Amino acid sequence: MKTGAEILVDALKEEGVEVIFGYQGGAVLPIFDVFYRTKDLRIVLVRHEQGAAHSADGYARATGKVGVCIATSGPGATNLTTGIATAYMDSISIVAITGQVPTSMIGNDAFQEADIVGITRPITKQSYLVKDTNELYRIIKEAFYLVRSGRPGPVLVDIPKDISAGMGSFKSIKEVSLRSYNPRYKGHPQQIKKAALAIKKAKRPVIYSGGGVISSSASEELRELVEKTGIPITSTLLSLGAIDGTHPLFLGMLGMHGTKYANFAITECDLIIAIGARFDDRITGKKDEFAKGATIIHIDIDPSEISKNIFAHIPIVGDCKMVLQELNKIVEKPEISEWVKKINGWKKEYPLEWKDDGELRPQYIIERICEITNREAIITTEVGQNQMWAAQYYKCKYPRQFLSSGGLGTMGYGLPAAIGAQIGCPDKIVFDIAGDGSILMNIQELATAVQEKLPINIAILNNRYLGMVRQWQELFHGKRYSYTSLEVGPDFVKLAEAFGVFGIRVEKKEEVDNAIKKAIEFRGPALIDFRIVREENVFPMIPAGASLKEMIDGTA
């Protein structure tokens, strides 16, 4: 017989958990009491539960392992929800453990009680309220099994205090299987054959790679497909790094802030090979106009994604990696030299560009970070202009290098995600590309970074605006900058120093390299406050709901 808390820790260790991001509280006291005497488990004390969820998410994205976070009942649990929703939208493997009031008090509106299972039901793959200590072990095993298998996503386990404090026993489970849950990994051979045939016949094909390629570790297979067929490839935000950002066939990101040549290619193509992507509205723009007339091959592990947004002519349900392995065996190179030539023409004619006039511009900063870190840093982003500039100008070499809240678009993601990533990958350089708005949303996590002695770097692209919203106001709301000016903001260098973080201010272009190098060399967390020009925009841009052809840019 053991206590529930001991059983929990045993099960977590059995699942290979090494790090837990969490915050103390009344309902999790018995659990943290066991943490106190558990040596081989790193407990990272965050400063806000949202940070715990994002750090677990950043850890999971950077390492491919399951991220684990823990919070107490009531407000602790509700503070996790934004992080859980972020992980859900981007299909990230995290297990969230929450304390709950004792079973006898559930439903009584007890102190710090919240129905967190109910609250998180729409943003979890599965959720459990543990009602019997003897069930706890099985539930934890199931939670990890679900998080790791099929389409990844967060699972929540809510543990009442009397369950973690109470005694129970368990029988070891080697392999979990659920009669109601049987994800399909192998693609249908007939469908794969059809896809190979369509590829062979295509005149103007494009590969559209999504986050599923990263989560199924299919980068190798993807590169093989690209190189075997010579088909140009574009990527979603979540798939950046799936293929080297400087690969000659890589077109950069597509969609709202994609490159012109990627969007032209999608618009004029006759075949799309969508791999682990879900045709999100930021990708398709106006759906009726998206890749009109093109045949769509859609590879995805989740059958509900097939034809959800865009009709798929050749659906292949299965794991990206396994499907690509089979496809690569039979695929043949299509005759597309004209098409590639045309795309290369667009690449030359419409490159990503920004005004290099000696002012301190964000694109320059990202390009410098990219070069100084040899394209090998782990980049986390906040949300908005900082995120899009990072996506456009940081040319990642590897998968699991670009971590960003794509689906939910969560401001405040980047800093805690950087903490999680740095803990998971201690030998990598980690950069959070932030905005002056977003960074304040989880600024308290600087204390976590200092406590854990993490050499993360934070680059604030400080334009004293909620820049992306201001950009929309400039373009679509008659320059009425309603509540987007952040003229009153903190002195970020002083703020950094107050936390014990190394702070640098950069106001001139010439100072950029030196600041980046100094931040990287510094052994602890470093923050650079880049005072960039205030009204820079992210271009190209497709207005919401417009078609991919209707791109606007700074010169228009």
Next chain:
Amino acid sequence: MRHIISLLVENRFGVLARIAGLFSARGYNIDSLCVAETDDPTISRMTIVTHGDDKIIEQIEKQLNKVVDVIKVSDLTDTEHVERELVLLKVKSEKRSELMEICDIFRTRIVDVGLKSLTIEITGDEGKISALINLLKPFGILELTRTGKVGVVRGEK
């Protein structure tokens, strides 16, 4: 188009909420919903009547399949099946004999007799039930409660 979807699910708390939430979150309607344990007490059967175009129904079925605790989803609409619903109606009994005559024709059962009302139980498919309700309306329906439809695929002949 109207669809009748039959689900086998794990008999656990929270499953119904997950399924109901799936419909509400995506703006799909549930016309009726019937849930009860099967012969295996660890499994419940849900019968959901919903409507929508083919695309919506396809999404509904895929989303239902995605729920971890859902064991099986079958759309009965296009298969040979039997569907039934049970309705209890409390009707004003001023014209009692006329009322009883109709009840007889429809093979209903009278399950309660009050001073001023009769409570009628009817089982049947949609056509039969709506025909009866229409006929009883002029008498004055005081209360009506229905179980929602249940259905089963016909056995091999």
